Amino acid sequence: MAPIRRLRKTRALKKIGEIKEGKEIVKQEPSNSLLSLKKTLSGAFGKSSDFRVIEGFINGRAGILFYLESMINPKQMIKTTSKLFASKKDAQPFNTLDEFRSFSREIFGGVRCKSLKDDESVSQAILNGSLVIVIEGLTEIVSFHMLNTEKRALAEPSTQTVIRGPKDSFIEAVSTNISLIRRRIKNPKLTFEKFTIGKDTQTSVFIGYMDGIVNEKVLKELKDRLNGIEVSAIFDSGNIEELITDKTFTFFPLALNTERPDSAAANIMDGKVAILVDGSPFALMVPAVFVNFFEISEDFYQPLYLGSFLRFIRYLSFMIALITPSVYVGVLTYHQELLPTSFLLSIIAQREGVPFPAVVEVLLMEITFEILREAGIRMPKAVGQMVSIVGALVIGQAAAEAGIISNIMIIIMAITAIANFVAPVYSFSSASRLIRFLLIISAAILGLYGVFLMLILMVAHLCSLRSFGIPYLSPLAPFILEDQKDVFIRFPYWAMNNRPKYLESEKAIKANPVASPSPPPMKGE
Template sequence: MRFLNKSFKNRREQSLSSLNNQNEDLTQKDELNASLSQNIKKVKETLGNSDDIIIREVRVGKERKLKAGIFYTEGLIDAPSIQNFILESLMFHMQDIDIDKNVSFKDSPLQVLKESVLAVGDLKELTDYKNFFNLLLAGNVILLLDGYTQGFAIGMQGGKDRGVSEATSENTVRGPKEAYSESLRTNTALLRRKINNQNLWFENKKIGTVTKTNVTIAYIKDIVNDKVVEEVRQRLDRIDIDGILETGYVEELIQDETFTPFPTIFNTERPDVTAANLLEGRVAIFVDGSPHALIVPSLFVQFFQTADDYYQRADIVTLLRILRYIGFVIALLGPSLYIAITTFHQEMLPTPLLINLAAQREGVPFPAFIEALMMEVTFEILREAGVRMPRTIGQAVSIVGTLVIGTAAVDAGIVSAAMVIVVAITAISSFVVSSFNLSISVRMLRFVFMGLAASFGLFGIIVSLIALSLHLCSLRSFGIPYMSPLAPFNMEDQKDVMFRFPHWGLFSRPRLISQKNVKREDTPLPKPDPRKQK
């Protein structure tokens, strides 16, 4: 596990010493003051009299003898709910209550508010400033009464968010179109709609000494491996960082301690993909403010699977998966094989093709490796430019730039036409790989294979493939072998790797991931056809 080293942690602690000194009151459980005015003064001093912190003082009870203070963060709460369920209840529904007659502890105004006045569901009691500020800045409404060292935190989180929209990076032809948003509760609700079961558990943690970001762990209790859940808890608890702004922070801090270009944690923006992985015994990690969920443990074969694979017929899906694996091989080895064959192993080519390639390269001043390197770097620049440019012109620039530069390079005699074809096929094949993270890994390794092919020919490619296989087999994701069920080989789990069996054939969960409640269904065979029984 790659966590912050000791020296970096020391530098971070020194840089935050002044901030910790200013907010040392927040780290101690100081009790709330009985005076409402003192509490208001404390809030204003601690939060720098920020404009987004709204403080409203009202008088409640019969003859308006009791003062109450309402605190909330503008933009993080549902404003109409405050009007309808808090202010209206305090100022009108409580006007007939005689405070003087309710002086015993049992019938104190706080008890009356809790049991008879406040028409809200999420109500927490608080007695100290630490919880006061944590709940206030998390989008709760705080209610304090003058003369009491106890208050209420009312859950009325709201405000504006992007809402549920269509998935952008994991498009499907058939199936649900909804995707996660930046709201943590919206994301967990989407998952609840997919899995309506009491064993779907959520555990919440706050990570980040400054941001205190909500991070939620989701799993199905009677399916998940308890050791994996405990490992996830421990790795999250070890994170010591100022802030968590996206799932990428968590992914980098909890992944296994390996230096590899391959992703060992899967991420998705689709609730149905998350639900399917939880049903296999995996754990999902949500971060407030991120529209993606992390899935652990993750396997190499998992990055070739898409949501469409389980909404289409099994034979169609099998063909598409084979195409993805072929595309992966072409994207990884396409330019290197061309360099090796045209440079060292010309005897492998048919004579007419060899003569044609030689004629094309007659006026090219660079070797095949330099050709491929220039074209690959140019295409990567165009691809990155298309991503960063405004959406309305990004695609046009990528297409026009590729066509113009490729045609001009061939006409100028800088590269051969065959090299342009090889680079184009390689680029298109990289888009066939369903996972964007795995596609980036292939793009990185492609240059390594090109250099080895230019130096040693096919021998260099074969040796590098062996080294790559050994590296992949050495990887683990939360204790699970990365290449399973291929290495170690498990015949029973091959039903959802290269091929996808029909749903009636997917009768068991992956053995290494879920070690309890392994059966998906009672009958692993298809139901008999009544017409054949006659």
């Protein structure tokens, strides 16, 4: 049905054109090359109902317009086409591209005009939301970018919230995301380079960095890796992350993701590279090291001591989330001698009547919790509440009251779960989530010794990781004294005049040393 409707429409337009046109203008019929282009494009897009072809006369010359209706801003379209086909009396037929450009300037205003050479680029332009115009007699095909920029409004970040600090977050439209960063760093050195990745999806990917600050080696490596990607589809920055990181088989994320423009900007200022993928509200920051996953931009918006304290809490809760259940299993089944007598007795009393060994108990609860958590995320929001209520009942009361699980186990579970939620970057908490199970199993086999062995293995693994050549555990190992300002505690903002040394950025100094703000001298001084 679609072709017929399209035919009718074009005819109707033609008629309007004819009526409006004066009689004196000589109409040139479209030539063969024009028709063949039309044929190939109609063949390529033939079945899509939103592909439109409009034939008409532009200043007396036969012209064809191609576009995708769904991609183009309809208001702009109506405005421009009506002008385009409205022939003027003093219209001069144009022969060169420049002439056409000057003609089109008043119609299209500032819309960028691009000349296209081959069929491939023509269809690309159409797919990208351009209006493609072919005119008899012109050697070039021109396109005008008229993408319908429908997007959701800026909203608060949903996964990386802050109490004090900017509340905007990235959205799916990459141009908006770039503008969000640019608004924060008003510096011509801030560069965004475009890559088109995905053979079939042709997703635009931007990398943003501060020219002259960024580590050139990292940048080159990143570009090589991006250019090396050969997949058919990219939908989210997660796809890119997996394709460019140094090692896929690891529990730890090797690229930082953020949905907060301020933290992206701060990271760019430190000398990192941001990767923005069209259609993804998460920006990737590379290179990312272990300690980055414990830093959030809010640390520097909060008062000094609180910021440091919170950071310490974050490390602590990472450790808690990692080892609590396994230490519970190890101590309870292997090293009862470690516990003070009264504590041991109270645990024994609580576990009296619990039918399972400690490790089964822990695994049971952990898996129950993971199921609840996954259900809570996937459920429609209206039902989500139900899940949390049922879950709380299942985990909290019923299990303990029924005597299947000991009370102490529930405390352990709760601490673990809550500590796990502290991780500022979601993808990082998955590491402790997964390793936890390995630790529990090794604790069941070899007790605390197993836990320690596993932890050493984990640290060794972490030491072996690299993110774009930067050791993952730097600045801890290799130890860099200067960078300790921003690891376990944060130093005052005025003391942070160096960029992180481990990034090996081109310009290490961020700002000249600033004196700490000092109050006016006291009376009598």
